[in-house]
Amino acid sequence: MPADLLLALSGVLAGAFGAMLGLGGGVLIVPILTFGFGVPLTAAVGTSLVCVIATSTGAAAINVRAGRADVRLGITLAAGTVVGAVTGGVVAGVLPERVIAALFALLLGYTAATMIRSTLRPRPRADDGTPVDPTVADGPSAPSYRRTRVPAAVGGSFLAGNVSGLLGVGGGIVTVPLVHLVMGAPLRVAVATSNFMIGITAAAGAYAYLFRGDVDVRLAAPVVIGVTVGAAVGAVLSARLDTRVLSGIFVLVIGYVAVRMLLLAVGG
């Protein structure tokens, strides 16, 4: 199978999984490019950032129109993530790849632990047995919320931006708990707002890689196209599939990848 077709299919897979599991896809794109196609880790991170923009902007359009994303909060926190992403992108150019691999392994371990905890938590159910999210503030009768601890959240956003710029992910793994747990926003608002911010964050980090020549356009183009298609497919499928099964498969996959990344970090 031609390499470009494989790259595009990899993008479809990453985009679909990301959309179904509420991720930007970067945690899959970076290891696929690194271990599957032998792309240097720094180049894989840069390519992943461009892909994350594509998945984020598509989903954000839906969330913003539906009123789920707190646009004003997202723009405010983006001030922190943009500075962090630029910092991370610049630092990634001077850090040894082993260090980046080790950091990525840590991120994967944290992501896996978060997904396991989320999957094992029993879902609250309504009287008719349908699952409900008690943290949802949605619809015309939903209670409003107050944004609290905004300065602390902007500081936390700087960390999220660094994670994004260094490792080629969207940073949602930091911003969702930041907005939900630190600021007290409902979980659905936190996820939608984080998704809205991810595109801005990833764009800030991507420029460092693009202008440094770390993103191979020949490789990036089919992956970006595939990710865009995959995200659209994943958004449709996520309403029909039991994401707990997908989460279990995903945890196994990223667990394996985390071990490979650790070996890369140790072995050089």
Add this chain to the structure above:
Amino acid sequence: MTARDAPRRAPELGRWIATVLRAGTLASIGVTVIGYAAAAIAGDAPERAQPLGDALAAGGGHAVMAAGLLALTLVPATMLVVAAGSFARSSERRMLATTLAVIALLAVSVIGSQLIGGGAI
């Protein structure tokens, strides 16, 4: 301002932002697809990865692909410009200032990346 105030202005802002995000993403991916097809037909394939400026200057399908990817990275900034316009119309001065600050930070990241990376733009 609390989140209670936001929904009254949200419908117009949300609509504009959603339109820019969707149209911008589709347009940039479309340009990338066109560039990919042109490069594939012409057999245009540089030997190595290049800084973005060099890729754009090289011309051909490869340059169109690069332009598409660059356009994709500019979609969030374009969305912020639209948001700033909306905040200016509704006299939300704090949000206008914040949005302009984020746009400025993005501009600095572009310019700084060019200087550091030696881009030709």
